[in-house]
Amino acid sequence: MTYRTTRQWTLALAGGIALIGALSATSPTLLASPHPGAAPAHSSHHFWDDLNLEYLPGDAWERLRDNLEWHDRRHDARVQEWIDHYRANPGNIAEIIERARPWMAWINEQVELRGLPGEIGLIPFVESSYDPLARSHRGAAGLWQFMPGTADALGLHRHNGYDARLDVVASTQAALDYIELQAEQWYEGDIELSLAAYNAGAGTVNRARHAAAASGAPSDYWHLQLPSETMNYLPKLNAIAAIIDDPEAHGITLPEIDDAPAFAKVPVTAPINLAQLANTTGVNHTELAALNPGLTNGTASPATVDEVLVPIEQEEAILAELRAPAQSTPHEGAQYLVQRGDSLSAIAGRHGISVAELRRHNGLSGDVIHTGQQLEIPRRSLAAR
Known part of the structure; x- marks a missing residue:
């Protein structure tokens, strides 16, 4: 299925094309953890646990569930494999969710305002285990794991004791802009292909699509031949969405998170x-x-x-x-x-x-x-x- 976005771009068309051209010419821009449930070691206690927040019956998870759109993808065998992986490691998922606590409601809101599938708000689970300070061995940093070159192209500056890649508000807006912009420029609004490009780079995805078309094969994400990391990217995302959509069925307990920014x-x-x-x-x-x-x-x-x-x-x-x-x-x-x-x-x-x-x-x-x-x-x- 193709998902078309409706957000009005603030970038001029020519500027957008130039930006995408510059980004697609680079090597893959972002790094997804091979085991997103395997979060960095952290204390089991978080200072957010001490906040005196009053939780509402309709919490952030309910709002997220209302915006999930890719239910049919959960029947894919690759998604099921990752569901089984996460179910076998429920403690890791719970720890990631604790780190997501201050950000989840606000990110859900930003995704919803743009009319994007709710699953987009779960990308930091895959990219960084929801750790704003996460850094990869390839140089990616932050919740959304931006490489320096991609960050520069998107206006995420690093100077004077400030790294915008680590700034959750700035990097979230840039990531959503990037996902939408690539979908419109390259993939006729197909968000799934844009996410593949977010992980592997537009050049890698476009070459795979051209190869599929040349052989008469489907050119949607689920039928492409892409690097293994990228082929696991959306299955991981959909597996996490499936668990959050019905946590009890998957043996996961979700903490209540107020449906308002913290x-x-x-x-x-x-x-x-x-x-x-x-x-x-x-x-x-x-x-x-x-x-x-x-x-x-x-x-x-x-x-x-x-x-x-x-x-x-x-x-x-x-x-x-x-x-x-x-x-x-x-x-x-x-x-x-x-x-x-x-x-x-x-x-x-x-x-x-x-x-x-x-x-x-x-x-x-x-x-x-x-x-x-x-x-x-x-x-x-x-x-x-």
């Missing part, structure tokens, strides 16, 4: 240090950092990003802190514990202040500091107001 977007109008923001507002720093994995040095600047993500239930308190006038007492500030390898210049840069100011604030006469030393960071550097 985070809010706060505009960045001045430099923000996440550690200091957490310290002054009482927000869990680990939680705040996990919501902003693209901020690789823990700071946000208007020159780099437009917004940071914060826990939805603490949005008002954080906004109030960022909008508060500068304190009149210059020596009120956050504490920083010097780590191995730190220098005054590095610490000052991370907090958006000068070395001279850091020296003066802490009564230092030189640049010598030692591991374990406690420095006070001027409060006004949390956001240069």
Whole structure:
């Protein structure tokens, strides 16, 4: 079956063709784990477990089920093989779902807004085990596993302590754009072929289609001769969808996830240090950092990003802190514990202040500091107001 998208493109047609041409000329852009259920080692406890969220009877899973479209694919023998694989490893699926908790509802919403099959929201299960910090040995990174060249072509920049491939909001929008754009440009709206190209590269898929046509064979995804990783790509995706659609039948217990985003977007109008923001507002720093994995040095600047993500239930308190006038007492500030390898210049840069100011604030006469030393960071550097 062919699925046609209806979203109006913001890219001009010529620009879209140029983009696809550049991407299709490269080697495969993304890496899918050979065993998507085999997630990286993590503690069984996640800080999201401690959030005091009130779950609604109609949760994110119900919304996802309503948008699943590829039910017929589950009868394919390859899909059944992967269903059996996942059923034999239910703990891995459960752990991946825990990592998906803060993102699932929002990604479901983005997929739904574009009129795409709900299965698209499960691609991070296959690509990264839903780990925003996942990196492959081939250089792919993030929830959607973008290679550097593909990321550059899609505007996912990496500079000044920021990697947009790790930014869940930015990378999700880019991934959905990419999937839709390839479907329209190459495959007459066929999302399944676009997903194959997402994994293997459009050049690989197009060559396989030309070979199939030359031999008189069908040229849809399920009949093509593609690399084994790509031939397993959609079976894995459909197997995960089948399990989520009826978890009890497959021996899987899904945690309840509210059908509303777990985070809010706060505009960045001045430099923000996440550690200091957490310290002054009482927000869990680990939680705040996990919501902003693209901020690789823990700071946000208007020159780099437009917004940071914060826990939805603490949005008002954080906004109030960022909008508060500068304190009149210059020596009120956050504490920083010097780590191995730190220098005054590095610490000052991370907090958006000068070395001279850091020296003066802490009564230092030189640049010598030692591991374990406690420095006070001027409060006004949390956001240069």
